Amino acid sequence: MSNLSASISNEQILDAYRTMRTARHMSDIFEENAKLTSKYVHACSNGHEAIQVASGRLLKKQDWLSCYYRDDSILLSMGMKPYELMLQLFAKKDDPFSGGRTYYSHPSLNRDDLAKIPHQSSATGMQTIPAAGVAMGLQFRESQGLDSWDKGEAPVVMCSIGDAATTEGEVSEAMYMSALKKMPIVWLIQDNEWDISAHASEIRFGDAATMAAGFPPIEMHKVDGTDLVACMELMEEVFDTVRTERRPFLIHAKVPLLGHHTSGVRREFYRDDLEEARERDPLPRIEKLLIDGGIVAQKELDEISAQLRKQVEKEFAQARDADEPVFADLLDHKYAPTDIVEEKGERHPESGEMTLMVDCALHAMQELMSEHPESLLYGQDVGKRLGGVFREAATLGDKFGDRRVFNTPIQEAFIIGSTVGMSCVGLKPIVEVQFADYIWPGLNQLFTELSRSYLLSNGQWPVHSLIRVPIGAYGSGGPYHSSSVESVLSNIRGIKVVYPSNGADLKGLIKAAFHDPNPVVMLEHKGLYWSKIPGTEEAKCIEPSEDYIIPLGKARTVLEVSPTDEAQCSIITYGRGVYWAIEAAKKFNGLVEIIDLRSIIPIDMDAIAKSITKTNRCLVLTEEPIENSFGLSLSGRIASECFESLDAAPHNLGSISLPAIPLNSEMEAAILPSAEKVAAKIEDLLRF
Numbered sequence: 001m002s003n004l005s006a007s008i009s010n011e012q013i014l015d016a017y018r019t020m021r022t023a024r025h026m027s028d029i030f031e032e033n034a035k036l037t038s039k040y041v042h043a044c045s046n047g048h049e050a051i052q053v054a055s056g057r058l059l060k061k062q063d064w065l066s067c068y069y070r071d072d073s074i075l076l077s078m079g080m081k082p083y084e085l086m087l088q089l090f091a092k093k094d095d096p097f098s099g100g101r102t103y104y105s106h107p108s109l110n111r112d113d114l115a116k117i118p119h120q121s122s123a124t125g126m127q128t129i130p131a132a133g134v135a136m137g138l139q140f141r142e143s144q145g146l147d148s149w150d151k152g153e154a155p156v157v158m159c160s161i162g163d164a165a166t167t168e169g170e171v172s173e174a175m176y177m178s179a180l181k182k183m184p185i186v187w188l189i190q191d192n193e194w195d196i197s198a199h200a201s202e203i204r205f206g207d208a209a210t211m212a213a214g215f216p217p218i219e220m221h222k223v224d225g226t227d228l229v230a231c232m233e234l235m236e237e238v239f240d241t242v243r244t245e246r247r248p249f250l251i252h253a254k255v256p257l258l259g260h261h262t263s264g265v266r267r268e269f270y271r272d273d274l275e276e277a278r279e280r281d282p283l284p285r286i287e288k289l290l291i292d293g294g295i296v297a298q299k300e301l302d303e304i305s306a307q308l309r310k311q312v313e314k315e316f317a318q319a320r321d322a323d324e325p326v327f328a329d330l331l332d333h334k335y336a337p338t339d340i341v342e343e344k345g346e347r348h349p350e351s352g353e354m355t356l357m358v359d360c361a362l363h364a365m366q367e368l369m370s371e372h373p374e375s376l377l378y379g380q381d382v383g384k385r386l387g388g389v390f391r392e393a394a395t396l397g398d399k400f401g402d403r404r405v406f407n408t409p410i411q412e413a414f415i416i417g418s419t420v421g422m423s424c425v426g427l428k429p430i431v432e433v434q435f436a437d438y439i440w441p442g443l444n445q446l447f448t449e450l451s452r453s454y455l456l457s458n459g460q461w462p463v464h465s466l467i468r469v470p471i472g473a474y475g476s477g478g479p480y481h482s483s484s485v486e487s488v489l490s491n492i493r494g495i496k497v498v499y500p501s502n503g504a505d506l507k508g509l510i511k512a513a514f515h516d517p518n519p520v521v522m523l524e525h526k527g528l529y530w531s532k533i534p535g536t537e538e539a540k541c542i543e544p545s546e547d548y549i550i551p552l553g554k555a556r557t558v559l560e561v562s563p564t565d566e567a568q569c570s571i572i573t574y575g576r577g578v579y580w581a582i583e584a585a586k587k588f589n590g591l592v593e594i595i596d597l598r599s600i601i602p603i604d605m606d607a608i609a610k611s612i613t614k615t616n617r618c619l620v621l622t623e624e625p626i627e628n629s630f631g632l633s634l635s636g637r638i639a640s641e642c643f644e645s646l647d648a649a650p651h652n653l654g655s656i657s658l659p660a661i662p663l664n665s666e667m668e669a670a671i672l673p674s675a676e677k678v679a680a681k682i683e684d685l686l687r688f
C-alpha cells in the first residue's frame with residue numbers, strides 16, 4: 001500500500017471519497033425519482049464533489065460558511081446527514097435549514113456542534129457581502145478583545161461561488177473589502193465554465209484569478225477541482241494559514257458540470273461538451289488512485305458504494321414520508337420579537353437642555369456605544385476626520401477610535417449587506433447611507449438578504465441592523481440629495497422603517513432600533529436636523545434622559561382636539577409633514593388633530609383609528625408624491641378599516657409627482673407640499 005499524499009492520510013482520503021460517493025448516489029436517486037423530486041427545484045454537485053469535500057471537511061464548529069445551491073457536497077462533508085439535506089429537498093417541517101421554506105441546498109444553520117451558516121439566498125453572488133460581513137465581524141471581535149482563540153483554532157470564513165456569479169458587481173465590493181481589511185476569509189470559486197446556458201467564452205475574459213489579481217492582498221491559488229488529493233492538500237494548507245495569519249485567499253477550482261444546471265434546466269437542451277465533461281469526472285479518478293495505490297480493492301469499493309447507496313435510499317424514503325410544515329409556524333417568523341414594547345424614561349427631564357435633532361441622535365449614539373462594546377458605526381465619511389456630512393457622527397471617531405467608527409469606500413451594498421454577517425457574529429452594527437438617494441445600490445442586499453433572513457432561516461438568523469439615512473428636500477439639495485424613498489422601503493416586508501420628526505423622538509427611536517433584533521431603516525429629515533427651515537423650530541427640543549426609549553410602531557398625537565359640533569379632521573403624517581400640518585392647523589382652531597406616525601412599518605393603526613373615530617375625516621400628508629405611494633395605500637386601508645367613522649373619503653397630499661426634485665429653489669418649493677396647500681385640503685375636507 002502506498003501513501004497517496006505526504007500530508008493527508010489514506011484513511012482521510014477514503015473518507016472524503018465516501019462523502020463524494022454519497023453525494024453522487026443522492027443525485028442519482030433524485031433523478032431516478034424525478035416524478036417526486038421535481039415538485040421542488042434542486043441542483044446537485046455532480047462533477048464538483050472533489051473540491052467541495054476537500055473544503056467542507058475542514059470546517060470546524062467555530063467556522064463560518066456561505067455557499068450556493070450547488071454545494072451539497074460541502075454540506076455533507078461539514079457534517080450534515082443526507083436525511084437532513086433531503087428534508088429540504090421535499091420542503092419538510094424538519095428541514096434543519098428553513099423548515100420547508102426554501103429550496104434544496106439553500107442552508108442556514110446555527111448549531112453549536114457545526115460550522116455556522118448565515119441565511120443563504122438564491123441570488124447568485126450576493127452571499128459574498130454577508131460572508132465578508134462575518135469575516136469583518138470576527139476581525140472586529142478579535143481587535144476588541146471580545147473573543148480569543150487557542151493558537152491555530154481561530155475561525156475561518158469560507159465563501160463558495162460559481163464562476164458566472166463572480167461577475168456580479170456586489171462580488172467585487174465584497175472581495176475589495178476583504179482585501180482592504182485583510183479579512184480571514186477563503187473565497188472558493190468553482191469554475192465549470194457555465195452560467196446557465198451562457199458559456200464562459202461569451203460572458204467573460206480570464207477567470208476569477210484574473211479578477212483576484214486586482215486585489216493584491218488576496219493570495220490566489222489555482223487547482224484542478226477534480227483532483228481530490230491536490231484539493232485536500234491545498235485546502236488544508238490554506239485553512240491552516242488563515243487560522244494563524246488572518247488574511248484572505250482565493251481558490252480557483254476548475255471543475256466539469258456533470259449534472260443538469262438544475263432539475264428544471266436540463267443539460268440536453270443546450271450542452272455540447274458533455275462527453276468531454278464526463279472524462280473529467282472526479283469519482284473514477286479517485287477510485288483508480290485508491291485501487292492502484294492498493295488502498296482498497298475494486299470489490300471493497302463496490303461494497304462501500306452499495307452500502308452507501310442503501311443508506312441513502314433509506315434516508316430518501318424517510319425524508320419523503322416526513323411531516324409537512326405547519327402553516328401557522330410561518331406566520332411567527334415575520335419579525336424576531338423585541339423586548340421594547342413600552343415608552344420608558346423621561347421625555348422632558350427637568351435638567352434637560354434644548355438640543356438640535358442632529359445632536360439628540362449624536363448623544364443617543366454616544367450613550368449606546370459607551371454601554372455596548374459590541375456596537376460600531378461605519379459608512380461614508382463618518383470617521384473622525386469629518387464625523388458625517390451632516391456632522392451627525394462628530395466626536396464619535398475620537399471617542400471610540402478607528403476600529404469602532406470608520407469610513408467605508410463608496411459601497412452602499414457592502415454597507416447594508418455586511419450588517420447581516422456582523423449581526424450573525426453577535427455585533428450591533430449601526431451604518432449610514434449618506435443620502436436616501438443613494439440607498440438604491442444597497443437595496444438589493446436589504447431586500448434579498450436582510451429582510452428575509454429571519455423568515456427563511458426559520459428563526460435561526462434574525463438580523464440586527466440599524467441603517468441611518470438622511471432624507472428629504474431642503475435648501476436646494478437638488479435631484480440627487482432630496483428624494484423621498486419610504487414607499488419603496490415600506491414594500492420590503494421583514495424590515496422596519498422609522499421616520500421621526502423631532503430630536504426627542506429620534507433619540508428614543510434610535511435606542512429602540514438599536515435593541516430591535518430586526519433590520520431598521522431610520523429616515524432622518526436633513527432639513528429638521530438643525531431646524532433651519534422656518535416653521536420647524538420644534539424639531540429642536542428638550543433632550544430626553546439617557547434611558548428614554550420609544551417602541552417602534554407607536555404614533556404620537558401632536559395636536560389634540562376635543563369633539564365639537566363643527567366638522568373636524570385628522571392629519572396623519574410624519575417627518576416634515578408634521579410641520580406643514582402644524583402651520584396649516586393654526587387657521588382651524590380646535591378642528592384639526594395631528595398624528596405623527598413616527599414609524600411607517602410597523603404602523604400604529606390603533607392611534608389612527610382612534611383619532612378618526614373622533615374627527616370623522618382624515619388627510620394623509622407626506623413629502624413623497626402620492627402616486628402609488630405608501631400614503632395612498634394607507635388611505636386605502638383607512639377607507640376600509642375606518643369606513644364606519646368616516647364622513648368623507650380619506651384625502652391625500654404629497655409632492656407633485658415627478659421623477660426628481662429640481663435644484664432651483666422656487667421650483668423646489670413649488671413641488672413640495674406647503675402649509676397653504678395643506679390648509680386648502682383641510683378646507684375641502686371639512687365641507688363634507
Ligand SMILES: Cc1ncc(C[n+]2csc(CCOP(=O)(O)OP(=O)(O)O)c2C)c(N)n1
Pocket residue numbers: 070122123124161162163164165166190192194195196257261
Ligand atoms: C442575481 C441573480 N441573477 C440571476 C439568477 C438566475 N441564475 C440562477 S443560477 C445562474 C447561473 C449561475 O452560474 P454559476 O455561478 O457559474 O454557478 P453554476 O450553476 O455554474 O455552478 C443564474 C443566472 C440568480 N439566481 N440570481
Ligand SMILES: [Mg+2]
Pocket residue numbers: 162163164190191192193194195
Ligand atoms: Mg458555472
